[in-house]
Amino acid sequence: MRRGVPALLSLALALAVTGAAAPARAATGAVTDAPTEFATTVHGDAADVYAPPQDEIGGRLPVALLLQGANVDKAYYAAFARAVAGYGFTVVVPNHQRVIFGQAGLYAEEAQAAWTVAWARQEDGRAGSPLQGKIDTGSLVLLGHSFGGAAALTLTTGACVPPFCGEPAARPAELKGAALYGTNNTPPGGAGNPPVANTVPVALVQGTADGVASPAAAEGTYQAVQQPPKMLVSVTGANHYGLTNTQNPAGALPDPAAQTVAQETSVAASARWSAMFLRTALGDRWAAVWLYGVGDSVDPAVTVKYVRR
Template sequence: MIAYLPRLKLKLRLNYKRYLFSTKNLSSLCTMAAFIVVFDGKTSAATIDYSPPFKEASFYSTTISANNDLADIYYPRPSDVNSGSYSFPIVLLLQGALVDKSFYSDYASLVARYGFVVVVPNHFRPLPINPNSPPSLLSETSQIGAVLSQMAIENTKTTSPIASVVDTQRLGLLGHSFGGAVGLSVIGNKCLPGSYLCQEPFTRPKELLAGAFFGANLRNPISNQFVPIANDGIAVALIQGDIDGVALPERDQSTFDKIQTPPKTLITVTGANHFGITNVNNPAGANPDLNTATLEPAVGIETIARWSALFLRANMLKDRAGFDYIYSQGDQLDPNVSVTSVVVPETSSIAGLAMFGIVGLGYRWTKRKATLAGSK
């Protein structure tokens, strides 16, 4: 792991009275207090390890039966992967427009090492502006169901490298550019007319728990307005290069503001352009970014993968290290990012306030680390 100098840049704001006297928020404060007592009290005695739990990842290629997409599947590779008791959630990476799946291999491998089966398909369809054009690489919402079905097959097929190690009940999304907009549409459970992101009918799958998207925003193609994203508590992270010349940073901020319910996180990567996530800058065939990245490519990919994976671990697996990194320590440890988070702890009973008697402690912790839901 790279040794990072401490740096604190979280944007914090809190309407104390509004938060304190809301019954729902008192319940959340109770849970935050419990988190501090049960977990945070231990962090002072031992350093939390934020590195990938698995040293190696492998991949293989297959065809997704439902739509004939060729896909690369990345997965952790401990020595006992097929004999141990592993259960890795599914993560679907939705490619950017005209970007081949092979350009995401470094990023996908790193995310897989955090304990996920990462599926990266090549999805072809006609360009929206010309339905009669030859099929091009372009993500869409129909891939979600197709991948879920294929992972159920892979999990039961004895010849599959990931047989019996896939958690088919947990799904996370990753996405780049247009693929990220598709992912946001899925999370919002909304098919925008004229957006070419989806096919009707579409229903958000119950397995979907979280999504992390790089260089993506969601706007109505007719009005060009940013649309509300009714995520219903599904965790969303937006990761953005601060010199992205294709998906402008201010559009990412506007989309972040439209995500209706926490947890949500906005991670800005200093020196990264629109292709900070891909193996090479401006992959062949893609709409190029004329801004030159100043962040070293390998550092950029590792940074984006680390924040993506730990965000998914925090919100899909309720992982202590992931939660601590995303909502508390990561922004101080990583000199290449700036982070804004809005987080709600899991619900608890108001009776817990009497048990722990530390409403003030919960308030101070949250004020120091993140923005509380309901604050302004």
């Protein structure tokens, strides 16, 4: 959906592509240093937290929970999480161990959202926390990859669907939106996508070279998402591991398809569009101007389709 825009407006909002992220950071200040990083636990799960530098936090930060792909260790999402944090989020990346189909491993589940809301309240009030008094405990958004994205997509409907629902898990009232990479709900055999009765905005971020979760499956899922706003962001040349630090992380199912774009390019594009979509879902008007106004026109890394309302 590329569209013409006035040159000056295009130039100003193109800063979001080059790294300044002007629309999204207008409310939080430009992030110029390394983000705040520390280790924590969420409901007993080891987790990494990423946020802007202390002196760059201009207000309370919404929480973005990243639900990992199957057997992808949290460390492999560091670059992506740092990039999203730079747009004004507290990004939480847990390692969640459990057993499904008789196999023990890292498998995300829906209940992690409610656990993260509880963690945010505790961390916001914890004396000595780098984020004490700086977390927006009423705003949760979801990031997800592959299996974790499917768990997040299911949670947006409020349904408890095995294997993504290891235990009964209510959709938190704090949930405001989801941006999910390499994610679809296409059943085995590709017999048509069941409707996604989402209650919050959903963006699907999809590599065009993904050999594990196909672009066609993402398209089918995008069409199945019932409630706008919804968006499908196609990252040119990225494969299934376009948002991880490296290709084919150890322990995860390899993608047989080669990525044809630099890893830093796919990570940055995935983070940029995920963050801008989620900031828009949270009511950031500047992010909405970029997201729906000129983002696709000034960003050569992606093509985009959407239904705004």
